[in-house]
Amino acid sequence: xxxxxxxxxxxxxxxxxxxxxxxxxxxxxxxxINGQIEYLLTQCVKERKKGKFAEPDQSTxx
Numbered sequence: 001x002x003x004x005x006x007x008x009x010x011x012x013x014x015x016x017x018x019x020x021x022x023x024x025x026x027x028x029x030x031x032x033i034n035g036q037i038e039y040l041l042t043q044c045v046k047e048r049k050k051g052k053f054a055e056p057d058q059s060t061x062x
Contacts, residue, residue, distance in 0.1 A: 012037070 014022070019033075026036035 022036055022040075023033050026033045029036060029039075031039060
C-alpha cells in the first residue's frame, strides 16, 4: 500500500485554453490545478473500469 502513496512526476503539455478551463474548474472546487488534473484522471479511470467510458472517436483525436 505504500507504493500507492508514492507520486510520479509526469510532464504534461496543455493548450492555453484547456489550462484556463482546468484552472477555473480547480478554483471552483477549491483544488490546485495539479490536484484537479489528478482528480479528473482518477474519475476517468474509475468510470472506464465500470464500463461507462466510451472509446474516443478517432476522428477527433489530434
